[in-house]
Amino acid sequence: MNLNNDIKKILVTNEQIEARCKELGEQIDIDYEDKKPILLSLLRGSIPFVTTLSKYISIPIEFDYMKVSSYHGGTSSTGNVAVTILPASKLEGRHLIIVEDIVDTGFTLSTVVKILKTYKPASIEVASLLDKPSMRKVDDLDIKYVGFIVPAEFVVGFGLDYNELYRQLPYVGVLKEEVYTKK
């Protein structure tokens, strides 16, 4: 079985992801000079993105992680967001950059931001590899660093999964419908 055969079309190639991460990394260098931000990645989908993005950041940064889930195996958001705070770092007074794989309805991020604010960080910004603005259901979200805008289709690869599979694909693609309609 080859997971690449389940992909209908590639939306963002690996070369495009690398080039965009370089641009975002250079912008973060400028915006956070002397601030030593914490890249707070939302597990598990943002790991390939944070790994690639951080290669292009040259200022001092720290890494931390939070566990978040909302889909529970389906292909549309339930708005039912479960958040587990894992950060080992003290967040008070720190500059946080939340690193996310995709912002869809926005429920996940707005929940995470609300929780993180209670830790009294110095600032909170968001970096997301993908943004699906046409799906947004919350309107108070500001995503400072966006990799790519994608249409309202279910996508996999570069960290994004369908039923925990496809995360390792080096590109972002759309799954063939028959993959999630067959049981």
Ligand code: IMP
């Ligand atoms: P939101 O709360 O609706 O913004 O959804 C955010 C989370 O849903 C993301 O972190 C992903 O884990 C998941 N998600 C949203 N859209 C997709 C998709 O197209 N493919 C895979 N996962 C997705």
